[in-house]
Amino acid sequence: MTNQDRLWSRLLELGQIGVQPTGGITRLSFSKEERQAKDLVASYMQEAGMVVHEDAVGNLIGRKEGKDPSAPIVLTGSHVDSVYSGGNFDGPLGVLSAVEAVQTMTESGTVTQRPIEVVAFTDEEGARFRFGMIGSRGIAGTLTVSELDAKDAEGVTIAEAMHRVGLDPTKISEAARPTGSVHAYIEVHIEQGKILESADLSVGVVSGIAGPLWLKFTVSGQAGHAGTSPMNMRRDALAGAVAIMQVIEEETKRRTHTVGTVGQLTVQPGGVNIIPGVVEFTLDLRDVDLDTRNEVESIIRRRATEICSERSLGLVVEELQNIPPVVCSAAIHQATFEACEEAGFKTMELVSGAGHDGMQLQALCPVGMIFVRSQDGISHHPDEWSSPEDCAAGAEVLYHTLLKLASE
Amino acid sequence: MTNQDRLWSRLLELGQIGVQPTGGITRLSFSKEERQAKDLVASYMQEAGMVVHEDAVGNLIGRKEGKDPSAPIVLTGSHVDSVYSGGNFDGPLGVLSAVEAVQTMTESGTVTQRPIEVVAFTDEEGARFRFGMIGSRGIAGTLTVSELDAKDAEGVTIAEAMHRVGLDPTKISEAARPTGSVHAYIEVHIEQGKILESADLSVGVVSGIAGPLWLKFTVSGQAGHAGTSPMNMRRDALAGAVAIMQVIEEETKRRTHTVGTVGQLTVQPGGVNIIPGVVEFTLDLRDVDLDTRNEVESIIRRRATEICSERSLGLVVEELQNIPPVVCSAAIHQATFEACEEAGFKTMELVSGAGHDGMQLQALCPVGMIFVRSQDGISHHPDEWSSPEDCAAGAEVLYHTLLKLASE
Numbered sequence: 001m002t003n004q005d006r007l008w009s010r011l012l013e014l015g016q017i018g019v020q021p022t023g024g025i026t027r028l029s030f031s032k033e034e035r036q037a038k039d040l041v042a043s044y045m046q047e048a049g050m051v052v053h054e055d056a057v058g059n060l061i062g063r064k065e066g067k068d069p070s071a072p073i074v075l076t077g078s079h080v081d082s083v084y085s086g087g088n089f090d091g092p093l094g095v096l097s098a099v100e101a102v103q104t105m106t107e108s109g110t111v112t113q114r115p116i117e118v119v120a121f122t123d124e125e126g127a128r129f130r131f132g133m134i135g136s137r138g139i140a141g142t143l144t145v146s147e148l149d150a151k152d153a154e155g156v157t158i159a160e161a162m163h164r165v166g167l168d169p170t171k172i173s174e175a176a177r178p179t180g181s182v183h184a185y186i187e188v189h190i191e192q193g194k195i196l197e198s199a200d201l202s203v204g205v206v207s208g209i210a211g212p213l214w215l216k217f218t219v220s221g222q223a224g225h226a227g228t229s230p231m232n233m234r235r236d237a238l239a240g241a242v243a244i245m246q247v248i249e250e251e252t253k254r255r256t257h258t259v260g261t262v263g264q265l266t267v268q269p270g271g272v273n274i275i276p277g278v279v280e281f282t283l284d285l286r287d288v289d290l291d292t293r294n295e296v297e298s299i300i301r302r303r304a305t306e307i308c309s310e311r312s313l314g315l316v317v318e319e320l321q322n323i324p325p326v327v328c329s330a331a332i333h334q335a336t337f338e339a340c341e342e343a344g345f346k347t348m349e350l351v352s353g354a355g356h357d358g359m360q361l362q363a364l365c366p367v368g369m370i371f372v373r374s375q376d377g378i379s380h381h382p383d384e385w386s387s388p389e390d391c392a393a394g395a396e397v398l399y400h401t402l403l404k405l406a407s408e
Numbered sequence: 409m410t411n412q413d414r415l416w417s418r419l420l421e422l423g424q425i426g427v428q429p430t431g432g433i434t435r436l437s438f439s440k441e442e443r444q445a446k447d448l449v450a451s452y453m454q455e456a457g458m459v460v461h462e463d464a465v466g467n468l469i470g471r472k473e474g475k476d477p478s479a480p481i482v483l484t485g486s487h488v489d490s491v492y493s494g495g496n497f498d499g500p501l502g503v504l505s506a507v508e509a510v511q512t513m514t515e516s517g518t519v520t521q522r523p524i525e526v527v528a529f530t531d532e533e534g535a536r537f538r539f540g541m542i543g544s545r546g547i548a549g550t551l552t553v554s555e556l557d558a559k560d561a562e563g564v565t566i567a568e569a570m571h572r573v574g575l576d577p578t579k580i581s582e583a584a585r586p587t588g589s590v591h592a593y594i595e596v597h598i599e600q601g602k603i604l605e606s607a608d609l610s611v612g613v614v615s616g617i618a619g620p621l622w623l624k625f626t627v628s629g630q631a632g633h634a635g636t637s638p639m640n641m642r643r644d645a646l647a648g649a650v651a652i653m654q655v656i657e658e659e660t661k662r663r664t665h666t667v668g669t670v671g672q673l674t675v676q677p678g679g680v681n682i683i684p685g686v687v688e689f690t691l692d693l694r695d696v697d698l699d700t701r702n703e704v705e706s707i708i709r710r711r712a713t714e715i716c717s718e719r720s721l722g723l724v725v726e727e728l729q730n731i732p733p734v735v736c737s738a739a740i741h742q743a744t745f746e747a748c749e750e751a752g753f754k755t756m757e758l759v760s761g762a763g764h765d766g767m768q769l770q771a772l773c774p775v776g777m778i779f780v781r782s783q784d785g786i787s788h789h790p791d792e793w794s795s796p797e798d799c800a801a802g803a804e805v806l807y808h809t810l811l812k813l814a815s816e
């Protein structure tokens with residue numbers, strides 16, 4: 001059985017790295033805080049009996065050998081980077097649960113058929129470069145050298161940041177795992193929502209991950225004098241954007257699982273008495289069902305075009321990212337449900353609205369996730385919280401799931 | 409008769425000061441460009457036979473003595489400051505038309521009963537400190553010392569800026585004119601709209617100036633994860649702001665003269681995948697009829713409150729400025745109509761949607777304005793344009809109007 005106290009004390013110890021004076025944790029990728037965090041996790045991995053290395057994109061990997069060292073591995077873990085002023089559980093819980101599960105096996109002398117690798121992925125959050133899941137993209141072999149041109153707020157590119165920590169950005173393809181080399185990927189993560197809390201359950205089994213589509217809308221009209229332009233003679237870019245945003249809310253609200261968020265919006269020229277000439281805004285649109293998401297996307301695009309044409313406005317829609325939803329593997333799903341039963345936890349099936357590294361791995365291997373209850377659904381915030389008992393439940397279920405997946 | 413060529417060549421000469429490499433003119437208040445502009449205009453005033461001085465808030469004033477030096481004066485003019493990258497006509501046309509009208513009187517040996525004063529007001533636009541009409545507020549006696557704390561982009565206050573050009577900010581009250589000392593204020597200005605252009609007229613007589621009400625709305629909800637918060641569990645500040653902005657457009661469009669503009673809007677925290685927690689936006693609401701404007705304001709406030717309460721959002725509405733509309737003086741109006749006839753220009757009555765220094769003077773004296781046709785209604789832009797003939801028409805009508813007002 002996994003050790004709740006050890007898991008919790010490691011969570012607290014890791015949670016000291018990157019603590020902000022104003023609250024919360026900031027551990028950006030390739031920063032000294034991230035380095036410290038990886039070093040600490042590497043020491044835990046060694047205590048757990050793993051052989052540790054870092055790959056060509058900086059993923060920290062601990063390997064517990066299996067009876068058949070050449071068998072496709074079971075991969076588990078999460079990330080240790082954070083958003084700005086983030087919480088202590090988003091990422092670390094998955095890494096430390098995986099270490100805990102492996103350490104429990106090591107202590108009981110259990111050797112599984114397949115090797116198990118525990119990973120702390122490089123930059124899941126994308127907080128530094130607005131481009132995340134770098135480590136899992138690297139392992140999936142989908143990270144491209146041109147993507148490393150993305151810059152942080154200081155103008156440092158991913159490639160430069162890699163250089164500074166001793167990684168060679170021209171060699172990222174060495175991190176890619178060959179097809180067939182990974183038998184399964186299973187991750188413990190906090191839910192970041194309120195579904196388990198309202199169902200009064202410690203753990204849930206994830207059936208799918210909603211795929212995020214990120215669009216950027218640029219609406220252009222004509223800037224003008226707020227006093228001298230009658231309402232019917234205006235080409236107000238913001239008024240057009242408002243009409244589009246109304247459609248976004250209406251169309252997503254009409255559906256059960258679709259969510260649509262306009263999180264960024266800028267107005268040019270931006271004077272109190274100047275009619276907006278250009279408005280840019282983003283849309284983050286998600287659904288676990290790709291057909292539904294595509295349908296909502298096309299309605300929004302069509303209505304946006306109509307609105308802008310009625311209002312004599314220009315419209316450009318750019319795609320910033322488009323990740324298809326993940327349907328979690330039925331086999332992993334099944335193994336996780338059985339693991340919950342063995343470990344004595346009631347559970348339920350739920351979908352993940354948040355993106356996870358597993359999304360990047362879906363072409364490489366079957367993917368599954370275990371969710372742990374989040375207090376008040378709060379995440380990406382200093383108040384992020386899951387109880388010691390719930391965290392331990394996640395680790396225990398992972399332990400049983402790994403035993404199954406690694407013996408197949 | 410006024411001299412079109414002289415007026416035009418002075419417009420071009422003054423238009424060299426503050427020309428930007430990227431186009432347009434930038435002449436901020438208390439800057440060296442504004443100083444240069446005032447010096448040039450002072451030299452024109454002297455050529456026109458006026459005695460020149462600057463008052464306690466930096467207004468440049470040229471006086472042509474009347475037969476009765478103690479009679480309440482006729483005041484005319486405009487401003488020479490500009491917005492960032494503004495045009496060549498907004499302000500200068502009114503100042504130079506006034507100089508031209510007086511010079512024409514001087515050249516023909518005409519001495520009016522009342523003294524005439526030509527003014528180039530300090531900072532009409534408010535571009536530097538986001539607080540304008542400083543000179544006309546000074547003359548009206550409504551400028552307060554605490555208002556001089558407003559800061560420019562470099563953190564320099566109006567008071568400091570005044571100090572640097574040798575003005576004593578504690579003495580602003582010396583600029584105030586006593587009640588009864590100003591018989592009339594009449595200003596030539598470009599229309600900054602398209603009404604004269606569509607009526608194919610060079611000049612128009614202004615019946616009123618729409619009063620701007622500036623409000624700042626702060627809508628606060630709860631920031632959250634764009635993936636894990638179902639639509640019906642959100643308190644999205646931007647979605648609430650969108651609903652309010654729709655009401656603003658609807659209610660202003662339903663009325664003939666009301667205009668409402670949301671020109672600034674910011675979203676916090678401002679991440680693509682973060683539900684907006686706080687949205688701030690401004691409203692510039694105008695009408696020549698105060699009752700109508702008040703009615704629209706109260707509908708918008710009421711609906712905003714309802715919308716925010718339905719959506720469990722917080723709402724704070726602050727008043728940034730509230731200037732009542734001006735009803736132009738019937739007597740000046742009449743004099744200007746007669747002047748148009750004498751000068752041989754067909755004309756029409758129209759209202760000003762843009763704010764002008766006359767708004768500040770309404771408690772001090774009767775106010776009137778003459779509008780000159782703007783090409784395409786463009787203003788506050790390098791493309792701002794009025795033809796030499798139309799500018800001359802404005803000056804000629806002003807000349808005839810001044811003769812009437814100053815002989816009464």
Ligand SMILES: NC(=O)NCCC(=O)O
Pocket residue numbers: 090124125192212353354355356635681
């Ligand atoms: N799990 C998580 O917070 N992922 C990144 C944020 C997103 O889903 O957009």
Ligand SMILES: NC(=O)NCCC(=O)O
Pocket residue numbers: 227273498533600620761762763764
């Ligand atoms: N005439 C003019 O442009 N006034 C200042 C701008 C405003 O009316 O808000």
